[in-house]
Amino acid sequence: MRFLVDAQLPPALASLLxxxxxxxxxxxxxxxxxxxxxxxxxxxxxxxxxxxxKDEDFSLLFALRGEPAAVVWVRIGNTRRAALLSWFEPLIAEIVTVVESGQKLIELR
Structure with a gap:
């Protein structure tokens, strides 16, 4: 699967993926x-x-635009990079499964 990690998340998240x-x-x-x-x-x-x-604007674009891109909306507060990666890593397989099932907006809390 291909991912695009937005600016407010660290490049290390792309490396992890x-x-x-x-x-x-x-x-x-x-x-x-x-x-x-x-x-x-x-x-x-x-x-x-x-x-x-982590940008709420993408959830709004999701609601307003035609054929939506899939969005994983990370809804946790500010955290250190290592903590973010440790939290995100075990969710990767589930994210892939949910996107492959057709879900286009996935909120992670």
């Missing part, structure tokens, strides 16, 4: 980290990528 056998880019890998959300949305749609974000 790659370590689990997925194709993953951090927004900084594909262009400027401050690219508009709509540009990232279009990139994700065109490249069949799942957006991983």
């Amino acid at each position: 790659r370590a689990h056998g997925h194709q993953a880019d951090h927004v900084n890998d594909i262009g400027p980290g401050d690219a508009p959300d709509r540009s990232l949305w279009e990139f994700a749609r065109e490249n069949d990528a799942v957006i991983v974000t």
Whole structure:
């Protein structure tokens, strides 16, 4: 599965997803980290990528736009990178299963 990790999450999250056998880019890998959300949305749609974000705006785009990109909305507070990765890692297989089942908006709390 292909993932696009948004700017407010660390590039290490993309590395973690790659370590689990997925194709993953951090927004900084594909262009400027401050690219508009709509540009990232279009990139994700065109490249069949799942957006991983802490940004509520993507849930709003999900509701307003046509053919949605899949969005994993990380809804935890600020945390250290190591804690975030430890929390996220055991969820990867479940995220893949849920996206493959057709779910397009996955909230992680």
